[in-house]
Amino acid sequence: MTYLEVSDLRAGYGDGQVLHGIDLSVEQGEICAILGPNGAGKTTLLRALCGTIRAKGTVRLDGTALPRRRPEAVARMGVAHVPEGRGTFSPLTVEENLRVGAYLRRDRAGVAADVDRVYGYFPVLEERRAQAAGSLSGGEQQMVALGRALMARPRVILLDEPSLGLAPLVTRELFQIVRTINEQEQTTVILVEQNAHLTLEFAHRAHVLEVGRIALSGPADEIRADEQVARTYLGIG
Ligand code: ATP
Numbered sequence: 001m002t003y004l005e006v007s008d009l010r011a012g013y014g015d016g017q018v019l020h021g022i023d024l025s026v027e028q029g030e031i032c033a034i035l036g037p038n039g040a041g042k043t044t045l046l047r048a049l050c051g052t053i054r055a056k057g058t059v060r061l062d063g064t065a066l067p068r069r070r071p072e073a074v075a076r077m078g079v080a081h082v083p084e085g086r087g088t089f090s091p092l093t094v095e096e097n098l099r100v101g102a103y104l105r106r107d108r109a110g111v112a113a114d115v116d117r118v119y120g121y122f123p124v125l126e127e128r129r130a131q132a133a134g135s136l137s138g139g140e141q142q143m144v145a146l147g148r149a150l151m152a153r154p155r156v157i158l159l160d161e162p163s164l165g166l167a168p169l170v171t172r173e174l175f176q177i178v179r180t181i182n183e184q185e186q187t188t189v190i191l192v193e194q195n196a197h198l199t200l201e202f203a204h205r206a207h208v209l210e211v212g213r214i215a216l217s218g219p220a221d222e223i224r225a226d227e228q229v230a231r232t233y234l235g236i237g
Contacts, residue, residue, distance in 0.1 A: 125143055
């Protein structure tokens with residue numbers, strides 16, 4: 001059985017439909033890249049998955065349908081969303097931001113252990129634990145956003161354009177940590193990105209979205225190796 005199964009997902013804003021029937025299968029422990037140009041609907045897809053916008057169609061996680069339009073219920077099922085623009089709380093300290101990610105949990109000892117677990121992945125955050133998140137660099141803020149998602153011990157992380165505004169080296173470092181988390185915790189990752197070239201290095205499979213439809217799917221290394229595909233769909237090569 002496919003771990004995350006999206007069938008005929010349609011979604012939009014007001015009268016405007018953005019997603020015109022998305023079918024997507026994601027295996028457990030996979031890093032799944034969603035690529036595509038500006039405005040293709042990548043962010044909208046993540047919003048529809050995590051229940052912050054209305055959607056039709058079905059999404060099943062490990063055989064259970066995700067509730068619609070109830071983001072907290074989706075979060076309780078183990079789906080963590082790291083939105084575009086990170087969504088960190090600037091005046092709160094790094095550690096306070098991490099603890100916000102554990103708001104659904106009551107096990108204090110477990111939460112404390114998970115703060116340390118997050119610092120294990122991001123040592124620089126431990127150094128800055130008492131600093132306001134808003135005073136950090138863009139890359140560090142993205143680490144806080146990811147760390148906050150990890151505090152919920154998610155089964156699936158939805159990561160929306162983490163490279164936005166980051167230098168290529170910082171993005172590479174961040175993707176490396178995402179891969180380490182994926183390998184150590186078998187967390188499934190859905191990674192939305194415009195930076196196709198780098199993303200294809202780190203993802204297992206990739207899907208290219210074009211005007212609200214999946215135009216192409218395949219193993220990331222095959223898509224990367226196919227120059228014509230890379231040129232036609234991704235503007236690289
Ligand atoms: P980008 O990388 O530019 O964010 P994207 O592939 O993530 O691109 P979306 O952000 O999902 O694309 O946008 C798809 C379409 O939905 C666009 O036409 C956009 O203008 C529209 N859209 C996005 N958010 C909203 C909103 N809150 N209200 C109305 N329309 C929206």
